[in-house]
Amino acid sequence: MKTESKLMRYIVPAALMLAGVCFIVYGATDGEAFAVLKKAIAICMECIGLG
Amino acid sequence: MKNVILWLFGLEESALSDPTVVAGIITSFALIAAVLALFIVLLVKKRFLIHRWGHKVWSRTKLLIQSGFFILTNSFMVGWFKGTIYQGKLKFMCVPGMNCYSCPGAWGACPIGAMQAIFDEFDASKSWLDPVSGTYVQAPLYWIAFYMIGILMFIGALCGRLVCGLLCPFGWIQDLLYKIPVKKLKLPRDDRLIDKSRNPKAVRFWLGVDKYMRYLKYAFLIVMVVFLPLIVKANPWFCKYVCPSGMLLGGIPLMSMNSNLAAAAGKLTLQKLLILGGIVGLSIFLYRPFCRYICPLGAIYSFFNRFSLYKYGIDDSKCNRCKGCSVCASSCPMGVDPVKNPNHPECIRCGTCNSKCPQKAIHAGFRMKTPEGSAIRTRKQK
Numbered sequence: 106m107k108t109e110s111k112l113m114r115y116i117v118p119a120a121l122m123l124a125g126v127c128f129i130v131y132g133a134t135d136g137e138a139f140a141v142l143k144k145a146i147a148i149c150m151e152c153i154g155l156g
Numbered sequence: 157m158k159n160v161i162l163w164l165f166g167l168e169e170s171a172l173s174d175p176t177v178v179a180g181i182i183t184s185f186a187l188i189a190a191v192l193a194l195f196i197v198l199l200v201k202k203r204f205l206i207h208r209w210g211h212k213v214w215s216r217t218k219l220l221i222q223s224g225f226f227i228l229t230n231s232f233m234v235g236w237f238k239g240t241i242y243q244g245k246l247k248f249m250c251v252p253g254m255n256c257y258s259c260p261g262a263w264g265a266c267p268i269g270a271m272q273a274i275f276d277e278f279d280a281s282k283s284w285l286d287p288v289s290g291t292y293v294q295a296p297l298y299w300i301a302f303y304m305i306g307i308l309m310f311i312g313a314l315c316g317r318l319v320c321g322l323l324c325p326f327g328w329i330q331d332l333l334y335k336i337p338v339k340k341l342k343l344p345r346d347d348r349l350i351d352k353s354r355n356p357k358a359v360r361f362w363l364g365v366d367k368y369m370r371y372l373k374y375a376f377l378i379v380m381v382v383f384l385p386l387i388v389k390a391n392p393w394f395c396k397y398v399c400p401s402g403m404l405l406g407g408i409p410l411m412s413m414n415s416n417l418a419a420a421a422g423k424l425t426l427q428k429l430l431i432l433g434g435i436v437g438l439s440i441f442l443y444r445p446f447c448r449y450i451c452p453l454g455a456i457y458s459f460f461n462r463f464s465l466y467k468y469g470i471d472d473s474k475c476n477r478c479k480g481c482s483v484c485a486s487s488c489p490m491g492v493d494p495v496k497n498p499n500h501p502e503c504i505r506c507g508t509c510n511s512k513c514p515q516k517a518i519h520a521g522f523r524m525k526t527p528e529g530s531a532i533r534t535r536k537q538k
């Protein structure tokens with residue numbers, strides 16, 4: 106039986122996680138985290154069905 | 157200390173003169189402490205080792221984990237007591253599952269709502285700070301939503317749809333509804349079981365319908381979460397016209413506690429209530445209809461099942477499929493055959509197959525080998 110290589114099993118997920126962290130940092134510095142905060146701290150009328 | 161608490165809860169000092177607010181703060185701390193204590197007990201008792209305990213103990217443990225995580229992420233009790241929402245700084249962070257940020261208890265933002273909010277902010281005429289040159293340039297980069305893609309990529313690459321199985325509040329609610337004891341809509345997946353059924357032709361027809369309807373969630377993701385908020389704008393389209401989680405966790409509690417909001421209810425409220433009612437009703441008979449056919453977040457995580465660090469795998473030296481055992485495939489509530497593909501995009505990593513396998517041939521975790529040293533196959537069966 107052929108099992109998954111170490112590359113697929115560990116290195117690819119680790120690389121994706123690392124890329125994820127870089128994206129988060131980049132996005133946050135670009136103001137996206139603020140855009141999320143701004144939306145999330147007010148009651149979202151669309152979400153609760155009031156339009 | 158007082159300032160830290162005020163910052164954490166996003167409150168002004170004057171709010172502390174209200175006994176309801178103080179009671180809310182104390183209850184929040186008590187609930188968080190109780191859930192953390194529960195998780196520590198589960199860890200110490202090694203209840204996360206699905207194999208060791210069998211199905212009964214695992215299904216109870218799973219319910220405890222789901223309930224605990226729901227309480228942990230929705231324990232802003234000031235909101236529940238006063239009919240408001242959390243407005244503190246922690247809300248720039250996202251929770252992993254479908255958890256409306258307008259839920260009175262929510263500490264974090266919903267990833268799908270947050271993604272639409274970023275897309276909605278995108279304006280091609282706006283300038284942005286180029287981190288390489290350090291200057292402001294005219295270029296549309298918000299449309300990539302780096303922040304949200306990063307968060308979802310990190311969680312997905314860590315554990316894939318384990319989020320759906322254990323951490324998502326709307327998944328948990330559907331699990332509870334499915335526990336209502338009525339006759340269930342369940343189709344066999346395994347070829348042998350289909351052939352043994354009363355009407356194999358009809359079973360295969362409905363399996364086909366179910367299979368193609370599952371692609372709908374990718375359409376919801378592309379059209380209502382990405383395309384419309386980015387191009388047409390004006391609305392978080394998925395939240396506004398579809399999301400039942402927003403109505404259940406946000407709309408109903410807020411409107412029942414706040415008469416001004418209730419007075420604003422109209423056509424859209426009715427439409428969303430009907431969608432919610434349909435999904436709630438269907439969830440009693442069919443396992444997780446929202447997750448199967450609609451959820452755009454499940455669609456995103458499904459891409460990561462194949463590439464995540466936490467994986468399911470089969471010990472082929474133990475699996476008894478050749479002797480006719482299909483316990484895993486017939487017990488999987490999502491209709492997956494884990495022996496054929498242990499990391500199928502539809503697998504929500506609920507642990508049912510794993511805890512029911514009489515041969516203990518299904519493994520979940522981070523390893524490439526079983527404790528006895530045999531290889532674990534994480535790929536599709538050849």
Ligand code: SF4
Nearest residue numbers: 320324327447451454
């Ligand atoms: S598919 Fe969506 S609603 Fe279902 S459990 Fe996963 S994230 Fe939650």
Ligand code: SF4
Nearest residue numbers: 488503504506507509
């Ligand atoms: S394959 Fe197993 S873990 Fe995945 S959804 Fe089915 S029963 Fe749950």
